[in-house]
Amino acid sequence: xxxxxxxxxxxxxxxxxxxxxxxxxxxxxxxxxxxxxxxxxxxxxxxxxxxxxxxxxxxxxxxxxxxxxxxxxxxxxxxxxxxxxxxxxxxxxxxxxxxxxxxxxxxxxxxxxxxxxxxxxxxxxxxxxxxxxxxxxxxxxxxxxxxxxxxxxxxxxxxxxxxxxxxxxxxxxxxxxxxxxxxxxxxxxxxxxxxxxxxxxxxxxxxxxxxxxxxxxxxxxxxxxxxxxxx
Numbered sequence: 337x338x339x340x341x342x343x344x345x346x347x348x349x350x351x352x353x354x355x356x357x358x359x360x361x362x363x364x365x366x367x368x369x370x371x372x373x374x375x376x377x378x379x380x381x382x383x384x385x386x387x388x389x390x391x392x393x394x395x396x397x398x399x400x401x402x403x404x405x406x407x408x409x410x411x412x413x414x415x416x417x418x419x420x421x422x423x424x425x426x427x428x429x430x431x432x433x434x435x436x437x438x439x440x441x442x443x444x445x446x447x448x449x450x451x452x453x454x455x456x457x458x459x460x461x462x463x464x465x466x467x468x469x470x471x472x473x474x475x476x477x478x479x480x481x482x483x484x485x486x487x488x489x490x491x492x493x494x495x496x497x498x499x500x501x502x503x504x505x506x507x508x509x510x511x512x513x514x515x516x517x518x519x520x521x522x523x524x525x526x527x528x529x530x531x532x533x534x535x536x537x538x539x540x541x542x543x544x545x546x547x548x549x550x551x552x553x554x555x556x557x558x559x560x561x562x563x564x565x566x567x
Contacts, residue, residue: 338370339482342370343370346366347366347489347490347492350366351493359494360391361392361394361399363378363494364377364392367394367452367486368394368395371450371479372469372470373466373467373469374469375395375466376395376464376466377390377392377393377402377467378390378393380462381419381460381462381463382461382558383519384517384518384557384558385558386409387406387408387558388405388406388407388409388415388463389403389405389406390404390405391403391462395468413435414435414436415451415463415465418451418453420460421453422458422460422488423480423484424451424452424483424484424487425450426448426449426450427447427450427451428448429447429448432448446467446468446469448467448469448473449465449467450464450465450469450480451463452465452466452483452487453487454488454494455487455491456491456494457491459520459521462491466483506548507543509540510543511566512530514544514553514566515566517541517556518557518560518561523537541553541556
């Protein structure tokens with residue numbers, strides 16, 4: 337029977353993956369292995385601009401990259417609400433058109449889905465969409481609670497990569513600062529979490545902007561997200 341202990345055990349095994357990409361793949365596949373979901377989509381989310389970008393989709397036919405998908409979540413109220421509340425949300429077929437309109441309908445007319453936020457601490461940085469749910473599927477509070485936990489634990493796995501390798505021309509510290517900015521951390525928060533001064537944080541930001549040949553930190557984060565260099 338699925339419970340919190342099972343989720344913790346499953347996640348601990350996922351954390352043994354050797355690369356960041358493998359972790360993302362296995363975390364997404366975990367939704368199909370643990371929950372009554374047959375199709376899972378993974379998206380990254382930047383609080384700067386409320387932009388979501390597709391990363392990958394896993395279904396019975398295998399793994400597919402969906403980097404072409406890009407949306408302003410303010411146009412997708414259920415997902416935006418789920419991320420703000422940091423809690424999984426179920427949208428039924430009956431609710432779908434009212435909440436989304438016709439633009440995002442599934443070709444097979446199975447539009448019910450579960451939104452699962454992924455957070456670093458209290459900051460949403462991505463989400464899963466679980467689709468292709470069983471016929472006559474019923475979603476209760478217990479399932480939403482457990483699947484919310486799954487998203488939180490996945491966030492911790494991704495966060496453990498935050499202090500990882502340098503990105504292209506950026507140093508390891510510059511890369512870390514840009515990753516933290518993309519997760520919504522302020523300069524003051526970074527001084528505490530990284531143990532450095534505000535001046536040093538600002539210096540890393542300026543240096544990263546210069547190396548990336550952009551005009552400001554928003555463009556720098558957007559460029560790194562476009563490259564898939566940060567989550």
